[in-house]
Amino acid sequence: MLFVGVDWAEDHHDICVMAQDGTVLGKRRVPDSVTGIGEIHGLVAEHAADDEPVVVGIEIDRGLVVWSLLAAGYEVYAINPMASARYRDRHATSGAKSHPGDAKVLADLVRTDRHNHRPIAGDSDLAEGVKLLARAHQSAIWSRQRQLNALRSSLREYYPGALVAFGTDLAGKDALAVLAIAPTPELGRGLSRSKIASALRKGGRQRNVEHRAEEIQEALRAEQLEAPALITKAHGLVTRSALALIATFNAQIVELEVALSEHFEQHPDAKVVLSLPGLGTVLGARVLGEFGDDRTRFSGPKSRKNYAGTSPVTKASGHSKVVLARFARNRRLGEACDQWAFCALTHSPGARSYYDQLRARGKTHRQALRQLANRLVGILHVCLERGDLYDEMVAWPVNSELAA
Helix, strand or coil: CEEEEEEECCCEEEEEEECCCCCEEEEEEEECCHHHHHHHHHHHHHHCCCCCCEEEEECCCCCHHHHHHHHCCCEEEECCHHHHHHHHHHHCCCCCCCHHHHHHHHHHHHHHCHHHCCECCCCCHHHHHHHHHHHHHHHHHHHHHHHHHHHHHHHHHHCHHHHHHHCCCCCCHHHHHHHHHCCCHHHHHCCCHHHHHHHHHHHCCCCCHHHHHHHHHHHHHCCCCCCCHHHHHHHHHHHHHHHHHHHHHHHHHHHHHHHHHHHHHHCCCHHHHHHCCCCCHHHHHHHHHHHCCCCCCCCCHHHHHHHHCCCCEEEEECCEEEEECCCCCCHHHHHHHHHHHHHHCCCCHHHHHHHHHHHHCCCCHHHHHHHHHHHHHHHHHHHHHHCCCCCHHHHCCCCCCCCC
16 A cells, blocks of 8 residues: 655645655655646556555645546545644654655655544535535625625714615615615715615515605615715715625625526435425535535444534543533534524424423523534434435434433
8 A cells, every 4th residue: 555645735746655664655746737647646656556555645625636636546535734734743843844744744644544534525526516506605695794794884984874774784685776876975865765766676676665765765864973075985985896796796696596506406315405404405505515425424423413513522631521512613514504403493393392402401592503403413414324304203203312
């Protein structure tokens, strides 16, 4: 068996090939190109016997380099950079660091400690596509929220009437339509009711137009503190820019959601995922994409719970023992599971009862929600392994005891 460490970079990669006994058989720096990948295979071929297994350690879990290594039949381990840094300190206390040295560390790590790490899953192309679209969709939502937070902060400084008129729905069609024609208090006060109504119709509102226009006009014409004219003008230009970005994000989020739904519904696991309470198309796609569809990836429900970050961690030292939430986790999957648990409260009597029991035992809302998410992840694992749709009576037996 050969062990290969790949210190990945943007324009080149450092390679170290190591034998079973730890002897370094070869080192090389290769370019990030088809030629470079060929050089990696060539270096491995110089030392590998026919059908000899090759294990690779690298600090990324996706990308062209990783997919090329997987396509060659290598067993690839994506090592967390923090883990590899700690491993480097284990062998050298001088603090020295180099790209060839990091490649050697990765090769040595998978040679001795690969049993403590998880190989890159063999997910299908469809599952990988669902994950990419789900992440892009969520990233667009996060980016839009950052723009909304900045817009709200700006409006508080010079245009409080707009916040009274639209509240927290600054990404809504009404707010975008009216603020586009009145980004400053002066322009807002000058809007007639008919002009506001016209803007609302162009924005897409079809019902209660006149009543809503009257409410907006009253809010924009109400007495309010004002900033100096030049500052207000500058804020107005910033608001126009923010509105354009938010409108673009709105359009892209819709487009990505359509594509995400199309890909997710094609997946054979979609019916099982959607059968669980609290999971719709978007949230279900996020959960499926982050977990993947490789059935060998998780040895059991506990392994899947650990990967999701819903299971707690225990810290014990001497007479002290404390159980804490697992904060080192996949952020996207963790947030999806939290939202899933919250949505399940109104879709599953069993989940609601379980949550209420936890609250009665003194758990906080966050603790109870996290424990419910942990239970739901375990139920999902069993459903996927068996290919069964969710059954409320099986998942939540009447006399079942509280379980982690």
